[in-house]
Amino acid sequence: MTGRIIPLHGDPHERVIQLLPWFVTGRLDAGEQAEVEAHLGVCESCRAEERMERRLEAEVSAMPLAAELGWTRMRERLNAGPPPARERDLGARVVSAWRRAGGRRGRARKPATPRTRRIWLGVAVAVQAAVMLLMLGVVWPQVGQRIQPGTGVGGTATGAYHALGASPAATPGNALIIFQPDTPERNLRAALMTTGARVVDGPTAAGAYVLHVPAERRAEVLATLSGRPDVVMVQPIDPGVIP
Amino acid sequence: MALGRRATGAGRLRAASGDESVSSDAALMARIAAGDRSAFETLYRTYHPRLTRFLTHMTHRPTLVEEVLNDTLMVVWRRPESFNGGSRLSTWIFAIAYRQALNAMRRQDQPVEDGDAEARPDLGADPEQRLGERQVKAILADALGALSADHRAVVDLTYFHELGYKEIARIMDCPVDTVKTRMFHARRHLKRVLAGQLADWV
Numbered sequence: 001m002t003g004r005i006i007p008l009h010g011d012p013h014e015r016v017i018q019l020l021p022w023f024v025t026g027r028l029d030a031g032e033q034a035e036v037e038a039h040l041g042v043c044e045s046c047r048a049e050e051r052m053e054r055r056l057e058a059e060v061s062a063m064p065l066a067a068e069l070g071w072t073r074m075r076e077r078l079n080a081g082p083p084p085a086r087e088r089d090l091g092a093r094v095v096s097a098w099r100r101a102g103g104r105r106g107r108a109r110k111p112a113t114p115r116t117r118r119i120w121l122g123v124a125v126a127v128q129a130a131v132m133l134l135m136l137g138v139v140w141p142q143v144g145q146r147i148q149p150g151t152g153v154g155g156t157a158t159g160a161y162h163a164l165g166a167s168p169a170a171t172p173g174n175a176l177i178i179f180q181p182d183t184p185e186r187n188l189r190a191a192l193m194t195t196g197a198r199v200v201d202g203p204t205a206a207g208a209y210v211l212h213v214p215a216e217r218r219a220e221v222l223a224t225l226s227g228r229p230d231v232v233m234v235q236p237i238d239p240g241v242i243p
Numbered sequence: 244m245a246l247g248r249r250a251t252g253a254g255r256l257r258a259a260s261g262d263e264s265v266s267s268d269a270a271l272m273a274r275i276a277a278g279d280r281s282a283f284e285t286l287y288r289t290y291h292p293r294l295t296r297f298l299t300h301m302t303h304r305p306t307l308v309e310e311v312l313n314d315t316l317m318v319v320w321r322r323p324e325s326f327n328g329g330s331r332l333s334t335w336i337f338a339i340a341y342r343q344a345l346n347a348m349r350r351q352d353q354p355v356e357d358g359d360a361e362a363r364p365d366l367g368a369d370p371e372q373r374l375g376e377r378q379v380k381a382i383l384a385d386a387l388g389a390l391s392a393d394h395r396a397v398v399d400l401t402y403f404h405e406l407g408y409k410e411i412a413r414i415m416d417c418p419v420d421t422v423k424t425r426m427f428h429a430r431r432h433l434k435r436v437l438a439g440q441l442a443d444w445v
Contacts, residue, residue: 021401027407027408056437060399061403063383063384182380185403199292
C-alpha cells in the first residue's frame with residue numbers, strides 16, 4: 001500500500017511501539033499511520049499496548065496544571081510552621097462571606113466532606129485571600145486610574161499599556177475562579193471560551209486563577225461559570241467584596 | 244476578532260495548525276516586529292497558558308516558571324526578526340522556552356539530562372499499595388517528577404500539546420530518534436509505576 005513498512009530496528013514491534021504515542025495523538029504522517037494500523041491489525045500484544053497508550057495519554061493530558069506541584073510546596077510551607085494568624089482569620093472571613101452568599105450551589109448542602117478535603121479547601125481559600133489582597137491593594141488602584149467608567153478593562157480606547165517588564169500579576173482582573181482539581185484542560189478552555197473570560201494570572205499554589213471578564217457582562221458570566229459542575233468557586237474581585 | 248484569536252491559541256497546538264493559522268502567525272509577528280505592543284499582548288495571552296503548562300512540567304519548579312516564561316516572550320519581543328518563517332511560530336517559541344528553561348535549571352544546578360533512564364528503579368516497592376494510598380494523578384505527578392527535564396518535556400509536548408516527534412526534535416534541537424527513545428523510556432517508567440492501575444486499563 002505505501003511500501004514504507006521498513007523496520008528500522010529489525011523489530012516491527014519495537015518500531016510500532018515507539019510510534020504509538022504519536023499514533024494515538026494523530027501526529028504521524030500518512031505512511032507511518034498506515035504502517036502502524038497494518039501492524040496492529042495482526043498483533044494482539046501491540047493492540048494491548050495501544051489501549052494502554054491511549055489511557056496513559058488521556059491521564060497525562062488531563063493532569064491539572066501543577067496542582068500536585070503547588071500542593072507539595074504548600075505542604076512544605078505548612079509543615080515548616082503554623083500559618084500567620086491573620087491569614088487564618090482572613091481565610092475564615094472569606095469562607096464565612098462565601099457561605100452567607102450561598103456558596104456554590106449544591107456543594108454547601110452536601111453531607112460532611114472528608115477532613116482532608118476541608119483542609120485542602122481551607123488552604124485554597126487562604127491562598128485565594130492572599131491573591132485578593134494583592135488585587136485589592138495593588139492592582140485595583142491602577143485599574144481605577146487607567147480605566148474610565150463604561151470602558152471594558154483592557155479595552156483599547158485609552159491606548160494605555162503596562163510596561164513590558166511588568167509582572168503579569170499587575171494585569172487587571174475582575175474575578176477569581178477555582179476549578180475542580182481534576183478538571184480536564186479542554187473543560188477549562190471551554191468555560192473560558194464560551195464566556196469570553198480570560199486568564200490574567202494564576203494558577204496560584206492552590207489552583208486559583210484571576211480572570212478578566214467583560215465588565216458589562218460580569219454578573220452574567222460569573223453566573224454561567226458558577227453553574228458549571230467543574231467550577232468549585234467563582235466570585236468577583238472588587239473593593240467591598242470582603243466584609 | 245480578538246476573542247477568536249485567543250480561542251484558537253488557547254487550545255492544544257493542533258487547533259492552531261493549518262494555513263490560516265500560519266498566515267495569522269506571520270501577520271502577528273509582522274506587527275510585533277513593527278513594535279505593536281497590542282500585537283505582543285495578544286501573543287503573550289495566547290501563549291501564556293501553554294507555556295505555563297510546558298515549563299511547569301518540564302522544570303518541576305513552579306517558582307521558575309514565570310521568570311522563564313517572561314524571559315522567553317521577551318526574546319520574541321526583542322528579536323522578532325529571528326523568526327524566519329522556517330517553522331511554525333509555536334515551534335519557534337517553544338524552542339526558545341526550552342532553551343531558557345535549560346539555562347535557568349542549570350543556574351539552579353537542576354539535572355537536565357538523564358543518563359540513568361533505562362536503569363531507573365520503581366518509585367516504591369509495591370505499586371499497588373501506593374495506588375491504594377494515593378490517587379493516580381498524584382502518582383503520575385510523582386512519576387513524572389522522577390524523570391529528567393528532557394523526558395518530561397517530550398512527554399508534555401507529545402501528550403498535552405500533541406506535537407509530532409519531528410517538531411519536538413526541532414524544539415529540542417536533537418535527532419528524531421532521540422525524541423522517540425526518550426518517549427519510549429518515559430512511557431516505560433510511567434507504566435511501571437502505574438502497573439496496578441494499568442492492569443485495569445486494558
